[in-house]
Amino acid sequence: MYFLTPILVAILCILVVWVFKNADRSMEKKKGEARTRAEARPWVDEDLKDSSDLHQAEEDADEWQESEENVEHIPFSHTHYPEKEMVRRSREFYELLNKRRSVRFISNEQVPMEVIDNVIRTAGTAPSGAHTEPWTFVVVKDPDVKHKIRKIIEEEEEINYMKRMGHRWVTDLKKLRTNWIKEYLDIAPILILIFKQVHGFAANGKKKVHYYNEISVSIACGILLAALQVNNGITMRHQTAGHRHLIEGPGRSSEACSKLSSQGRPGASAAGSLFHFAIEFAAP
Incomplete structure (x- = not known):
């Protein structure tokens, strides 16, 4: 029994190291995929x-201007059109x-x-x-x-x-x-x-x-x-x-x-084949 104990401990250590290495590889793979996606679509x-x-x-608060607290407000003029x-x-x-x-x-x-x-x-x-x-x-x-x-x-x-x-x-x-x-x-x-x-x-x-x-x-x-x-x-x-x-x-x-x-202005060869989709209005 005592003879097997060091062997079991060694096997357990190997298993722990293997698990951690696989976890590290998985994390690196995920990070690499994330970087690839980011690089592929920087736009x-x-x-x-x-x-x-x-x-x-x-x-850097000292480099930035505080907003003005008092801003003059002026009357708003508006043309009121009849419904038609x-x-x-x-x-x-x-x-x-x-x-x-x-x-x-x-x-x-x-x-x-x-x-x-x-x-x-x-x-x-x-x-x-x-x-x-x-x-x-x-x-x-x-x-x-x-x-x-x-x-x-x-x-x-x-x-x-x-x-x-x-x-x-x-x-x-x-x-x-x-x-x-x-x-x-x-x-x-x-x-x-x-x-x-x-x-x-x-x-x-x-x-x-x-x-x-x-x-x-x-x-x-x-x-x-x-x-x-x-x-x-x-x-x-x-x-x-x-x-x-x-x-x-x-x-x-x-x-x-x-x-x-x-x-x-449009050129002589200007052409278009697309129409705007009609907007659907939902009933209230």
């Missing part, structure tokens, strides 16, 4: 997260926006800059977190700059198609006859880059928190698309995965390019 974090730097603001007028205006607005399509065949016919200025002003009326208005609109007309932007977008899109989006997503896109080649970015007379401001700066140089900056910029982009449609414009919008280097310049360190929209 999820880049596009969907809100970069408000709240935790950093708490850590409201119905007419809502119907006309729907019928106009229902014609909006994402068009990849854009004419090089010039668009008046006054129109672009006005639609950007319209986009700037969007609501935003704590009224911080965390957006910058950059209008690009220079052919060389447009071509540089096209190359950056195409490189990123090719990676999306080949690695990030997956077989199902790529298959679903086949009916749209689209790929990573974006020739219209060169042809369109105007590109509008929309930057989200991760944070702002007060007059004293301290940082200001921009709450819900990604959502706020997305709402502004929606209003921009509606304003362009009202003005007979054709658009094609892109996610840009937060590229800061699309446009270089002072003050860009706190900004990331969130959206890109190509503007113009």
Whole structure:
């Protein structure tokens, strides 16, 4: 009996070591799979997260500006339309926006800059977190700059198609006859880059928190698309995965390019095969 005891102890030790090694391998495998998923889809974090730097603001409180406690409120003016007028205006607005399509065949016919200025002003009326208005609109007309932007977008899109989006997503896109080649970015007379401001700066140089900056910029982009449609414009919008280097310049360190929209009139070969789904209204 005493002779077998050391042997049993040795066997137990071997079993314990084996169990722990298998557990470590399992944990490493799970971590590796998680890292692979994160690396394969970085656009999820880049596009969907809100970069408000709240935790950093708490850590470096001296670098951040406190919000103003007293903000002047002014009377709100409002036009009260009769019921029939409201119905007419809502119907006309729907019928106009229902014609909006994402068009990849854009004419090089010039668009008046006054129109672009006005639609950007319209986009700037969007609501935003704590009224911080965390957006910058950059209008690009220079052919060389447009071509540089096209190359950056195409490189990123090719990676999306080949690695990030997956077989199902790529298959679903086949009916749209689209790929990573974006020739219209060169042809369109105007590109509008929309930057989200991760944070702002007060007059004293301290940082200001921009709450819900990604959502706020997305709402502004929606209003921009509606304003362009009202003005007979054709658009094609892109996610840009937060590229800061699309446009270089002072003050860009706190900004990331969130959206890109190509503007113009439809080309001669423009075509579309998609219809908007009818919205189903549930009975109260």
